[in-house]
Every structure is written in C-alpha cells, then in structure tokens.
Amino acid sequence: MTTTTAAPLLQVRNLRKHYISPKRWLRPARPAIQAVDGVSFSVARGETLSLVGESGCGKTTTAKSVMRLVEPTSGSVQLEGEELLTLSANEMRLRRRQLQIIFQDPYASLNPRLTASDIVAEPMRNFSNFGTGTAAERRERVQWLFSRVGLRPEAAKKFPHEFSGGQRQRLGIARALALNPKLIVCDEPVSALDVSVQAQVVNLLMDLQAEFGIAYLFVAHDLAVVRHISHRVAVMYLGHIVEIADRDTLFSAPRHPYTEILLSAVPVPNPRTPARRMLLQGDPPSPANPPSGCRFHTRCPMAQAVCKEQVPELTERPSSSNGGHWVACHFR
Ligand SMILES: Nc1ncnc2c1ncn2[C@@H]1O[C@H](COP(=O)(O)OP(=O)(O)OP(=O)(O)O)[C@@H](O)[C@H]1O
Numbered sequence: 001m002t003t004t005t006a007a008p009l010l011q012v013r014n015l016r017k018h019y020i021s022p023k024r025w026l027r028p029a030r031p032a033i034q035a036v037d038g039v040s041f042s043v044a045r046g047e048t049l050s051l052v053g054e055s056g057c058g059k060t061t062t063a064k065s066v067m068r069l070v071e072p073t074s075g076s077v078q079l080e081g082e083e084l085l086t087l088s089a090n091e092m093r094l095r096r097r098q099l100q101i102i103f104q105d106p107y108a109s110l111n112p113r114l115t116a117s118d119i120v121a122e123p124m125r126n127f128s129n130f131g132t133g134t135a136a137e138r139r140e141r142v143q144w145l146f147s148r149v150g151l152r153p154e155a156a157k158k159f160p161h162e163f164s165g166g167q168r169q170r171l172g173i174a175r176a177l178a179l180n181p182k183l184i185v186c187d188e189p190v191s192a193l194d195v196s197v198q199a200q201v202v203n204l205l206m207d208l209q210a211e212f213g214i215a216y217l218f219v220a221h222d223l224a225v226v227r228h229i230s231h232r233v234a235v236m237y238l239g240h241i242v243e244i245a246d247r248d249t250l251f252s253a254p255r256h257p258y259t260e261i262l263l264s265a266v267p268v269p270n271p272r273t274p275a276r277r278m279l280l281q282g283d284p285p286s287p288a289n290p291p292s293g294c295r296f297h298t299r300c301p302m303a304q305a306v307c308k309e310q311v312p313e314l315t316e317r318p319s320s321s322n323g324g325h326w327v328a329c330h331f332r
C-alpha cells in the first residue's frame with residue numbers, strides 16, 4: 001500500500017468550542033457561549049492562512065483549540081493526518097514540537113525570571129530526550145536562533161523586561177523556532193507593536209517561512225498586514241467561517257456581504273479609486289444567543305426570509321482561485 005502525502009499539514013473539521021459557565025447555587029444556568037461553532041479549514045505545508053473578523057468572532061478560540069490550549073467541544077484537528085483531539089496529554093505534549101504559538105503580548109508568555117538565552121533554550125531542554133543535542137550544541141543553536149531573528153548576541157543575558165516590544169516578539173519567535181516546528185499559530189503577533197516595527201516582524205516571519213517552509217495560521221485585525229502575509233484568508237463571523245479564498249481573490253472579488261463590508265473599511269491604495277464605505281451597523285449579536293439561520297442576517301443588507309430560517313453551508317463556487325473559493329451565503 002502506498003501512503004499518500006497529499007494530506008494537508010493541518011486539517012480542521014467541524015471544530016466547535018462552546019464555553020460553559022460553571023453552575024452556581026441559586027443562579028439560573030447561563031447559555032453556553034458558542035465561540036466557535038463548526039469551522040473547517042486546512043493549512044498546507046509552507047502556507048499562511050489568515051483568520052480575520054471582528055473582535056469576539058472566535059479567532060483566538062480557534063487558534064487555541066487547534067493547539068489544545070483550550071479543549072474543543074467537538075470536531076477534528078489533524079496534523080499530517082494524525083488526529084490531535086484524541087491524544088493523551090503526554091502524547092499531545094510531544095506533538096507540540098511540530099506546533100508552536102506566538103501571542104500578541106510576548107511579555108505575558110515569556111518567563112520574566114529567565115534570561116533570553118534560557119527562554120529560547122527551554123523548549124530544547126524539555127525535549128532533550130528527543131535529539132535536541134548536548135548542552136553545548138543547544139547553546140550554539142540558541143546563538144544561531146538569536147542571529148536568525150535579528151537579536152544581537154549580547155541580548156542573550158538580558159531579561160524580557162529589558163527588551164523593546166519588537167525585540168521581545170523576536171525573542172518569542174526564536175523560542176517558537178527552537179524545535180523546528182512545521183506550523184506556528186500566530187495570534188495577533190504584531191498588533192501591539194508600532195507600525196514601523198510591525199513591518200519588520202511581518203517580514204521576518206515571511207523570511208523564516210521562505211527559509212524553513214513553516215506554515216502559519218495567522219490571526220490579525222489589520223487587513224493591510226493580512227494582505228501582505230497571507231496565501232489564503234478565512235473570514236469569520238460569530239463563530240462561523242463565511243468565506244475562504246486565496247488572498248488576491250478575497251481582496252479583489254469578495255462574495256460574502258460580510259467580507260465586502262469588512263474590506264470596505266480598508267483604505268484604498270489608489271486615491272483615484274473611490275473608497276467604498278459600507279461600515280457595519282451596530283455590535284455583533286451575542287455568541288450566547290446567536291441569530292437563527294445565517295448568523296449575519298440581522299446586519300446583512302441583502303437578507304431575505306430564507307436567511308433567517310436556513311443556515312447557509314460553506315460551499316465551493318466556480319473560480320480560478322488557488323485552493324478554491326468557498327462562501328456561506330444563500331445569494332452569493
Ligand atoms: N474563557 C472564556 N470563557 C467564556 N467565554 C469566552 C472565553 N474566551 C473567549 N470567550 C468568548 O468567546 C467569544 C470569542 O472570543 P475570542 O477571544 O475567540 O474572539 P477573537 O475573535 O479572538 O476576538 P479579538 O479580536 O477581540 O481577539 C467571545 O464572545 C468571547 O467573549
């Protein structure tokens with residue numbers, strides 16, 4: 001039997017995460033928060049798939065569920081064809097070599113009592129039974145990682161609070177790279193940085209991808225950053241994916257009304273093209289009590305009766321888009 005290598009690096013199917021608030025005496029049970037409610041997507045080797053959408057639509061919950069930093073309610077997450085959600089805690093720990101995460105605020109995720117070199121060496125020490133070399137080899141690799149992410153060798157002895165925001169994110173990236181991961185989940189990795197520093201860190205991530213073939217699941221608010229870094233983009237609304245397409249198709253020919261509105265808020269690079277402004281009305285509905293049918297129908301300019309009654313499936317539409325153009329709308 002021949003094994004197929006066509007399986008994507010990461011395949012997520014029907015992922016759900018409902019947060020249930022603990023029962024308290026004499027307090028009525030609160031409805032579960034349907035933060036992520038049946039999302040499916042894949043990430044190929046060396047690819048960047050971005051997740052975009054308004055605050056609270058479930059991007060971080062999706063990212064953390066893939067890593068099992070929160071335990072998904074149901075669904076499937078496969079890494080190179082292997083199901084992650086049924087692994088024991090110990091088996092999952094071993095897979096974390098392949099799967100790393102970087103956060104918006106590296107300060108919160110870096111141990112303030114360790115020096116920079118210890119922070120980067122720590123994952124290698126934790127996996128020292130699995131071929132991460134001798135202590136001397138690990139020290140050498142730390143130095144190499146420092147240079148690779150653009151940190152000076154002197155930075156090795158510093159503590160996290162002695163770094164600037166951009167340098168701290170470089171340190172977080174060096175630590176994520178330490179074990180040669182295949183996928184790095186990036187949750188708003190540049191959102192807290194100054195614009196000029198943002199560009200440097202985004203370019204660093206892209207250089208590392210070109211060099212090591214790392215795939216990124218990239219969460220961001222800033223659509224200019226998303227446009228720069230992504231191969232494909234998935235648009236989320238209230239726990240659902242409403243559209244997925246390759247970057248150019250999504251930005252030039254979006255189909256879902258929500259995507260259109262989201263993109264219309266982005267400054268147009270050519271000042272002669274009139275800006276399309278169709279900003280969203282009001283706040284998104286609560287994920288504890290989402291609208292029936294299409295979750296976007298309460299804010300959608302195209303909504304008809306069917307949208308209130310039937311959930312539109314995410315289905316593939318004819319297109320030349322690389323990886324397909326998938327849309328969940330009754331009319332587009
Ligand atoms: N631990 C938790 N317990 C209960 N509800 C949660 C928890 N974490 C997130 N939520 C809720 O789940 C929904 C999705 O949150 P999530 O953080 O995934 O959104 P997001 O898209 O990352 O938003 P942002 O862009 O603001 O980071 C929100 O309504 C949020 O309030």
Ligand SMILES: [Mg+2]
Pocket residue numbers: 059060061
């Ligand atoms: Mg978030």
